[in-house]
Amino acid sequence: MLDYKIVQQVSRRPKPMTGFLRKTMVVFAVFFVILGITVHQSFMLAGCLLLLLYFAYDILSQRDYEYTLDDNIFSIDVILGKRYRRCAHVLDLKDIEVVAPSAHPAVAKYRKGGGEKLKKFDYTSYDDQVPYFTMIVSEDREKIKILLDLNDQMLQAMKRKYPEKILLS
Numbered sequence: 393m394l395d396y397k398i399v400q401q402v403s404r405r406p407k408p409m410t411g412f413l414r415k416t417m418v419v420f421a422v423f424f425v426i427l428g429i430t431v432h433q434s435f436m437l438a439g440c441l442l443l444l445l446y447f448a449y450d451i452l453s454q455r456d457y458e459y460t461l462d463d464n465i466f467s468i469d470v471i472l473g474k475r476y477r478r479c480a481h482v483l484d485l486k487d488i489e490v491v492a493p494s495a496h497p498a499v500a501k502y503r504k505g506g507g508e509k510l511k512k513f514d515y516t517s518y519d520d521q522v523p524y525f526t527m528i529v530s531e532d533r534e535k536i537k538i539l540l541d542l543n544d545q546m547l548q549a550m551k552r553k554y555p556e557k558i559l560l561s
Contacts, residue, residue, distance in 0.1 A: 397462045398549055402541045404455040405518045417446040451476065457515045461546055464553070468515055468538070480513070481531060481538070485554060489528040491547075492559040494539070499526040502537050510537040517541050 421442040428436025451473030458469040458477075468481045492498045501507045516524045516539050525547075527538040542550075551558040 396549060397460065398546050399461075400459045400543050400546055402457040402459070402515065402517050404457070404516075406453065410453055414446065414450065417442055417449070421446060459515075459540065459542070459546065461549055466550075468540075470515075480515070483529050483531060485550065487530040488554065488557050489530070489535070490557055490559060491525055491527045491542075491550065493561075494524055494526050496526075496559055498559050499528065502526065502528060510535055512537045512539070514539045515541075 421439045424435045424439030424442060428434070428439055454473045456471040456474065458471060460467045460469070464485045466481075466483045466485055467479060468483075469477050470480050471477050490498050494503075502510055510528070511534070513536065516522075519541075522541050525540050525542050527540055529536060529538065547558065547560060551560065
């Protein structure tokens with residue numbers, strides 16, 4: 393077989409009030425710093441702490457995911473604030489039970505109220521226009537459920553390798 397590497401980047405859509413919350417934190421931080429300069433120095437501490445909170449929130453609220461398919465290894469990296477990367481999962485494709493669209497009958501028993509409860513990881517973009525897939529896989533001798541936004545190129549590469557486990561329709 394041919395060795396190949398496919399990389400896909402998925403950006404999570406920001407929540408609706410994120411922009412408003414950021415602007416509010418900056419306005420209050422500037423307000424408290426100005427109060428600290430003009431009225432009393434104790435306000436300066438509140439302004440600096442609010443700025444620190446703003447930077448922490450900025451890093452933690454921006455999430456991107458990178459899926460990498462390297463021959464038989466599928467890995468998922470989480471990128472926080474476009475700067476900090478951590479590896480969330482490294483999976484062997486031979487451990488996959490099924491990959492199917494979320495509404496497919498093959499994954500119906502793993503949905504909420506479907507009968508079998510699994511630990512769930514959501515690495516989707518939360519975009520309603522993008523269909524997401526459910527992957528049931530064994531990791532560290534434990535079966536888990538992973539929600540993914542897979543593109544056609546990655547799905548076709550996985551389907552060529554394991555046609556009985558990847559269900560596209």
